[in-house]
Amino acid sequence: MKIYGKVLKYGDNINTDLIIPGKYLTLTDPHEMAKHAMEGIDSSFTEKCKDSIIVAGENFGCGSSREQAPLALKYAGVKCVIAKSFARIFYRNAINIGLPAIECETFWDKVQEGDMIEVDLENGILTISDKNVKVKAQPLPKFMLDILEEGGLLNLLKKQTRK
Amino acid sequence: MNIIEKILAKASGKREVVPGEIVEANIDCAMVNEITGHLSIRYLQELGIEKVWDSDKIVMVIDHTVPAASVEAAELHKIMRRFARSQNIKYFYDIGFGGIAHQVMVEKGHVVPGNVIVGADSHTCTYGALGAFATGIGSTEMAAVFIKGKLWFKVPKVIRIYVEGSFKEYVTAKDLFLKIAEILGENGANYRGLEFGGPTVASMNIAERMTICNMAIEVGAKTGIVEADEKTLAYLKYRTNKSFQIIKSDDKNSYERSLEVDVSNLPPLVACPDSVANVKPVSEVEGIEVDQVFIGSCTNGRLEDLKIVAKILKGKKIKNGTRLVIVPASQEVYLEALKEGLIETFISSGAIVANPTCGACYGGHIGVLASDEVCVSTTNRNFIGRMGSPKSKVYLASPATAAASALEGKIKDPTTLRWAS
Numbered sequence A: 001m002k003i004y005g006k007v008l009k010y011g012d013n014i015n016t017d018l019i020i021p022g023k024y025l026t027l028t029d030p031h032e033m034a035k036h037a038m039e040g041i042d043s044s045f046t047e048k049c050k051d052s053i054i055v056a057g058e059n060f061g062c063g064s065s066r067e068q069a070p071l072a073l074k075y076a077g078v079k080c081v082i083a084k085s086f087a088r089i090f091y092r093n094a095i096n097i098g099l100p101a102i103e104c105e106t107f108w109d110k111v112q113e114g115d116m117i118e119v120d121l122e123n124g125i126l127t128i129s130d131k132n133v134k135v136k137a138q139p140l141p142k143f144m145l146d147i148l149e150e151g152g153l154l155n156l157l158k159k160q161t162r163k
Numbered sequence B: 001m002n003i004i005e006k007i008l009a010k011a012s013g014k015r016e017v018v019p020g021e022i023v024e025a026n027i028d029c030a031m032v033n034e035i036t037g038h039l040s041i042r043y044l045q046e047l048g049i050e051k052v053w054d055s056d057k058i059v060m061v062i063d064h065t066v067p068a069a070s071v072e073a074a075e076l077h078k079i080m081r082r083f084a085r086s087q088n089i090k091y092f093y094d095i096g097f098g099g100i101a102h103q104v105m106v107e108k109g110h111v112v113p114g115n116v117i118v119g120a121d122s123h124t125c126t127y128g129a130l131g132a133f134a135t136g137i138g139s140t141e142m143a144a145v146f147i148k149g150k151l152w153f154k155v156p157k158v159i160r161i162y163v164e165g166s167f168k169e170y171v172t173a174k175d176l177f178l179k180i181a182e183i184l185g186e187n188g189a190n191y192r193g194l195e196f197g198g199p200t201v202a203s204m205n206i207a208e209r210m211t212i213c214n215m216a217i218e219v220g221a222k223t224g225i226v227e228a229d230e231k232t233l234a235y236l237k238y239r240t241n242k243s244f245q246i247i248k249s250d251d252k253n254s255y256e257r258s259l260e261v262d263v264s265n266l267p268p269l270v271a272c273p274d275s276v277a278n279v280k281p282v283s284e285v286e287g288i289e290v291d292q293v294f295i296g297s298c299t300n301g302r303l304e305d306l307k308i309v310a311k312i313l314k315g316k317k318i319k320n321g322t323r324l325v326i327v328p329a330s331q332e333v334y335l336e337a338l339k340e341g342l343i344e345t346f347i348s349s350g351a352i353v354a355n356p357t358c359g360a361c362y363g364g365h366i367g368v369l370a371s372d373e374v375c376v377s378t379t380n381r382n383f384i385g386r387m388g389s390p391k392s393k394v395y396l397a398s399p400a401t402a403a404a405s406a407l408e409g410k411i412k413d414p415t416t417l418r419w420a421s
Ligand code: SF4
Pocket: B064, B100, B101, B102, B121, B123, B297, B298, B299, B357, B358, B359, B361, B362, B379, B380
């Protein structure tokens, strides 16, 4: 699975309240959630997030178990999140709703906001297209790739129950 | 193996597990609230699932916006009620019958030692206070649990936290956890388990153990856990009829590392904006003016917390210009506080006492902060905008520090409060 996109860069400890503030948790439509994605930290996010890849520092998605956080990012047009590390519930949620998330300690320092990059999830390779830079990241295990291929755990379950 | 490894091994039918191993464990109990539950319910409907795996192992609680503060919130409540009815969910705690889910789960006997419990809320780790392995998951995974009753876990590395010494008066379990957060940092236990032990933890009551396990997630931990003992058994005696087995760690080498904390000289602490790890002694930030004090939440809204607050507030008035909002964690806590006269003390001091709800803790309702306002809160998160305006500031503190600050209208060290009224 390969993903292309434009980098949006953020720092450490981007928590779920920054990704989607608590007051929007009564929303039920993910497209509506998407309108408030990253509202807590970047008011211009929704103008630039189409077909983007977030590259963040340590502990991305810490805090709440709200699945609304990765959902808001996915529906806002974020194709993938790369971070030095993820908070575990966010990480699981992201994979489960079909938002690829991949860990890499060293990529953050090499990449700049606006760079076009390619993410190879299967082999764990991150490429900055114009700079000819390739960085090795943690590849995803097969069962996670299966979930992502289907666009999320729900679709995978649908397929399995249909069988 | 340590306690977490043993519980996960047992739940996945293995003799032994090691950190990093992925196991599929049977789930003993699964909890959802209305904020996360409505998504799980919708997913089940999309999948055409007619019957959940075990309607007696599911607990549903309405707690985030109680009672409904908007049409949107009311709709979520309605989805919960209909689902509970259609699936015959015995343990559905509607408004008036429960309170904040984590308190309800423990006081209603849904948590017993050795169990594997998942909740669609990050503070599910609270239940480790009774020696269970409990962790937060998202709504999609919860839908999968509702179907299969199983979930995969990566066996975590475990950090052992050994606590000794006795607390000074008005220094509490909350201050202990803030100390741990300062040492470990916001990310210090990511993907790991925290096992709390040592003489101080042994002498703590269940409410205090819940406070430290509740906050395990704030340093990234998958769960916090305390081995069950006589105190646990005494607590559970009239609360549950579930059978269970007490599981204990038996291998000193099964920890990634150990951390020792002596609380003898621990002062009251606060976590300053905007991080739980931005910890300072209360004495260093004394004098900062406070607009609102919030006492409640799954961290510090229990009877034991409210008793400390009442002791400090008794016969006194809070400072003019400061608001005090007190929210008992559950209907049971509320009723006990009423019987013991605590509520009267609060109201006489000028506090607003609201019904059990998550409310102010997540910036939902009943005590939302305006821009530039400062709040001292007994909750567990002070992220930017967590309790309202992104320009508000939240200091996390113990109930004692919160009460003392309400009296002074400024952040105040409770150990140096002058008692002459
Ligand atoms: S009281 Fe606060 S931290 Fe606890 S469950 Fe409710 S919103 Fe979450």
